[in-house]
Amino acid sequence: MSARDDILAAVRAALADATPEPSPVVSPVGVVPNDLVGLFAERVADYRAVVERCSVADLPARVAAALPPGARVVVPSGLGLDVPGQVVDTGLSSAELDALDAVVTRAALGIAETGTIVLDHGPDQGRRAISLVPDVHVCIVTEDQVVADVPDAMGRLDPSRALTWISGPSATSDIELDRVEGVHGPRTLQVLVVR
Amino acid sequence: MTGTFVGMPAFPVAAREALGDTQLRHNLAHATGVIRAKRAAVVGEVDNWEDLRLAGAAVKERALTDLATHLEELERMLVAHGATVHWARDAAEANAIVVGIAQGHGVDEVVKVKSMVTQEIDLNGALAAAGIAAWETDLAELIVQLGGDLPSHILVPAIHRNRAEVREIFLREMGGAGRPAPADLTDEPAMLAAAARAHLREKFLRAKVGVSGANFAVSETGTLVVVESEGNGRMCLTLPEVLVSVVGIEKVVPTWAELDPLLRLLPRSSTGERMNPYTSTWSGVTPGDGPQEVHVVLLDNGRTRALADSVGRQALRCIRCSACLNVCPVYERTGGHAYGSVYPGPIGAILNPLMQGTGDKQVDSLPYASSLCGACFEVCPVRIDIPEVLVHLRSKVVDAHRSDTVPSAEAVAMKGVAWTFSDARRLARAERASGVAGRVMKRMFGVTLPGGRAASGKLPGPDGGWTSARDLPAPPAESFRAWWQRVGRLGRQGGGES
Amino acid sequence: MGSMRVALMVTCVNDAMFPETGKAVVTLLRRLGVDVEFPAAQTCCAQPMVNTGYLDEAVPVVRTFVDAFAGFDAIVTPSGSCAGSARHQHGIVARRTGDAGLAAAVAETSPKVFELTEFLVDVLGVVDVGAYFPHRVTYHPTCHSLRMLGVGDRPRRLLEAVRGIRLAELPSAEECCGFGGTFALKNADTSIAMGADKARHVRSTGAEVMVAGDNSCLMHVGGILSRQRSGVRVMHLAEILASTEDAPLGAVVGGGR
Structure with missing residues (x-):
């Protein structure tokens, strides 16, 4: 017998006494905050990310201000915004990405309770590598993209797409459980919440 | 370079030695104290935490009680999304599959996401035997690997090391494995993390093959999930051309929506955060994004043995958060090495005997390595009644000796x-x-x-x-x-x- | 409590090693108007066998237990651990035998078992039991009463109502003392390491007396405190609650220790 058949047979034999439960488990409700966007901003900031709220009109200036002076900035093809120093991603190699200073993307949604942004890597967010290799990530979230809690996010996301959930800058607590921001992912995360 | 747990003495003997290790006692008391306080704070702010625990337990229980159906669905969906699915009965089979894939691409190195299952099967040892270097990229795993040490905690494998020890290891060993640590390295955690970033960056950028485990595998959608903090996981999952994920068969979650309670339970229980910095989910190959050759190895290695134990089965619900280690008064004093396994602490005291069976003196000593105080059950996000399983396993150890000609x-x-x-x-x-x-x-x-x-x-x-x-x-x-x-x-x- | 038949489940440890605790429960319950009985056929709750893995050996002991306590309305015990064993483990032992009669008997007795503070607060509805104990005391919530039974703040409320008492908060109170039954012998080094930390916390409170609801835990920590010549005494909660101004501790039923 193949390993596959052996394992499946062993599983069935082991569960001879078990009764399968056909219906999915209903998730407990998430939080329902009074001020959705306010909570989102507060929770993102808790991770020592930089959070700013601005209008659509102010967005280009805020993005420019968020970037290091003279930075070379990778952007996805569908960002819908002109960024100073931008390099539109056309399949840059890892080494080429490593030579750039920052990245600007949009997001699929934001989760208020956990201060999380989720990327589904659509055209305004780009493939996964571009928001990972550069050291500064500026992420634009619109207010109507912010949901209350994780269960609300699950219902809106498409699992057939690759997803990246980001809660603050890269961090570690591996040395004496002392939290340090900034390891392999972007060491600076700036979230711009647009009205 | 790595150590081995093979030949470890029974728990009481190993514990006695650990109890006399002043540095270990101090490091552990500090670290477990910090993480306990963090967990308590973020769990305390969730009103319906007990409902979440019940839901988390129910999701994993539902996955386990119809595991064959879910595994077949997982395989089907992975294949539909362009992944190649392999099955491995044991460590040797799993290792041979991964080594074979690496050799097929002619590489002499792979980059690894922190993964309990690849430690369990000693994949690094198998790769090394084939002349392939496996670079651990999680900071704590890096500390353990460079130090020629053994992991002592599920979440923070180098929890037994303090900052001064980490600095010494980096200064001494980094040069031999790649980019050396800066000569002026201090013991500031931020500077140590920066040294790891610089050391590993060149490996991330050039590696052709990445190896990971998975925290969850959604059968309905063929989605694998990796939960991490540092971004090393994202690097390994995204930059290489080839990705191999070794996944224990118990990692299955039936539906996408049922991931929800688990994603809410795990970070608060594990690192004491509302959400961990990075969670990656992917379903097979994503055209034009990330590895274009994706393999998934579904591993048994004793899991069906544990599944056959109707009392012990609940241990397979474990989502490897380590909350039980952090609250365990025995673990806090003896550390993880005394358990003689990559799975230490209360969960290790039941998982190892369940997966390996009784009959080995070291494994048989594990169910007794507990005062049955119940702190582990209280914090377990998927409600594994560890004390109940410990007592059950003690009875299996005793029963296995009932026909001894000379009773103890x-x-x-x-x-x-x-x-x-x-x-x-x-x-x-x-x-x-x-x-x-x-x-x-x-x-x-x-x-x-x-x-x-x-x-x-x-x-x-x-x-x-x-x-x-x-x-x-x-x-x-x-x-x-x-x-x-x-x-x-x-x-x-x-x-x-x- | 007129028609209620109440049995004292004294526990094997108290019977053989700490009879003063059993006497204190009798004194206390009589003072509160409960005509407690001591079914002489009782022996042990079988926890020593169950927790060490000897489930077959536990079977006759559980049978003895259900026979001894059959017919009582409430079974009161000065031990969180033994109450937990009766409530949570007897069913496991009975199921293993496949003996439906034993399982039915266990299902009948198990829910009637009350740890002393549960019986006082929930069944009798008293918090002030009229006790007097003018000493500095620190309370250790034992693991099984805290986590297996969930006695919560009942012991604390009872202690707070004791006249003259000065309660000192025990640091890391909810952490296990390291007794754990045969764990104390099979893993003596770890057990002692845990007990030494508990003793250190007790001493840091400046209390004269460490009190708890389980004499087995107290024997362990008390043994360490004594070996250290700390001068701190350990006492079962029942003995403090039995103590009054007229009959201070040392003059409870049956005389002092």
């Missing part, structure tokens, strides 16, 4: 005690004898307890296990039962007959 001293004693406790008249006789023994003890080893009661100091012989560090009250001259018969019953309202 303990088995003889337990039979004697049970015989005495099966009849109150026998117990009364034993108590009269202990009263006599008490008078002898008082004379020979006498000390006085605070409050005035006679006691025994250090006793010679087999009872020394108790009196080596604890005085023992002398048995009283009169048992309660004898007192009741003589005096106590007379005070009853009806005149004392019962």
